[in-house]
Amino acid sequence: MKLHRNLVFATIDSLHLIFNEGKQADKVLKNTLKRDKRWGSRDRGFIAETTYDIVRWKRLYAKIAEVKEPFDRGNLFRMFSVWATLRGIVIPDWKQVEPTPTRKIKGRFDELSKIRKYKESIPDWLDELGVKELGAKWDAEINALNKQADVxxxxxxxxxxxxxxxxxxxxxxxxxxxxxxxxxxxxxxxxxxxxxxxxxxxxxxxxQDASSQKVAQFLDPKPGSKVVDTCAGAGGKSLHIAALMENKGQIIALDIYENKLTELKRRARRDGAHNIETRVIENSKSIKKLIGKADKVLIDAPCSGLGVLKRNPDAKWKLQPEFLDKIKETQEEILTSYSRLVKPGGQLVYATCSILPSENNLQVKKFLKKEAGNDFTLIKEEKLYPSKTGFDGFYMALLQKK
Structure with a gap:
């Protein structure tokens, strides 16, 4: 493979914004890829895939390159050299790139590949958490989550x-x-x-990832029924529910972010989904009128997002233990609050894109022991592990109200 200067420089610029300025990888790349109209699909593919690769393997490459954060441009070029060397790509004689010690890089790679936190390129705390929550399963899961996601x-x-x-x-x-x-x-x-x-x-x-598609299927909404999607976001699952309901009945899509619901409306128009009504949650009154009214309720809860690291590799560097503690409290509150919308005999699905039991089955167990969960029975649950499916990691629990 021949390296082109402008593509490599665009990659380095993207990495600077992601690593040093904390910008989201997908948003950075969206802007970078618009930079030069002459770039073809192969050029844009090189920038996107190389950037994601270096983001994914940041800890490993930084260790091999012997550089520490914050990375200056020289450091980023050194990490790029590690990426290229491990792929057998010859680096041109550019002044930005120091002579590359190929044998040393490969030797360091072999050595570090024996230590999981470097081999899988993850922070110490995340590695410890994975072992604590998943035990022997953690090896296979974090390995699968480091593979590139399918479209x-x-x-x-x-x-x-x-x-x-x-x-x-x-x-x-x-x-x-x-x-x-x-x-x-x-x-x-x-x-x-x-x-x-x-x-x-x-x-x-x-x-929409194959695992994500299973959530609406698991909810099994019927044409003509009343469904509430409580954390609808931009509406991937609401749109799927609309299709499963054959556009008949009513879907109320709730979210605290108005801009996400605006995007859902736009997508619904394109998809011809006419049975979705969006509502912004401004306070507790926003959901008061819906208490005890829904045949089916979907809680696609906010979570760590550990199940979707394949497509968001920068999340492992942004995620912090404190955030995880806070999000678990939010999950508990949401489950307690929104379960009230289910009518007697109705059903609720609690779902996350996480593989951690503390966000999944343990949250459901806790809920069923509470007063708010007294009326509910767990009908079934499904854990989708990336190592088994090849797709994103998800959890789903179907609860029935008496």
């Missing part, structure tokens, strides 16, 4: 069939394959920009 689509059955979408994408030279256990999912065989296809513009599909 998975969810066919919007309001507008198209799986076959129609597959054929339409094939005409745009995008090959897909089906995913076992996810009837509306299509996985891309190779990464491609699907957002420029006519099928996407016409609302035939959304990009």
């Amino acid at each position: 998975v689509l969810r066919v919007n059955t309001i507008k198209a069939t799986v076959e129609q979408v597959r054929n339409a994408l094939l005409e745009s030279n995008v090959e897909t394959e089906s995913v076992k256990g996810a009837p509306h999912a299509l996985k891309l065989k190779e990464r491609a920009n699907v957002f420029i296809t006519e099928a996407f513009k016409n609302g035939w599909f959304e990009v």
